[in-house]
Amino acid sequence: MIKTTFDMLLVVGLVVSAFLAVYLDEAIHAVLSLAVMNVILSVFYFSLNTPFAAVFQLTMGIGTVAVLFLAAEMLTTKVGAQTLRHRLLGLIIGVLLSVPSILAVGHEITVISPYQFQFSTALWELRAIDVIAQGLVILTVAIGIAIILKEKRRGT
């Protein structure tokens, strides 16, 4: 019962913060809402007994939010603040959007997997080549972004 209530609170918080991240006009407020959503999502992953996913979600979320926050602060101008009524409307819509997910909480469908891999086995024995390839992809993207920004600076 307690776990179900906690799960419902997580679901409501997740959907409301996600909706506010899109709904709010001020970019800084939207990014802050996204940060809250990342933290709630990490707690949600912990509650699903997937600790590695939770830790990665938190670390990647913090990095993304930090970059987005800097971009929003530097690139956007202050728009007229939304009225309290407008924000409350966003909150109510967010809560309403979370109703279908709340109704589904507790109706667990059990499926038996034919495989029962441990995390280290799955990552380093089954997907080892993928991990190395992803490292190369990240390196390539980093070099590509540096080249793009350098050329644009030269051009302007």
Added chain:
Amino acid sequence: MEYIILSMTLLAIGIYGLTTKYDLIKLLISVELITIAASMNFVIFASSLNDALGQAFLILAFSVDTCITAVALALVIIVYRKLGTLDIRELSKLKE
């Protein structure tokens, strides 16, 4: 497995943001929500099947997600330098 509806709700919110907002930062946040909704499925299935393979895939998906955000943000900065605005309605001027 009951949380599939939650991931679909997040996907719907992301699509709503992509279709109704004109600010590039907001669009980036919407894309972020869509990728979170997609990667949440890995966690949900990994949890319900009690199999860590989903978590391993999630980590790989996160790296792709980070690359998407980095490239998109670089493009946002280029657009801002060129046009001085983040409104996507102004992007049609790039064709000229």
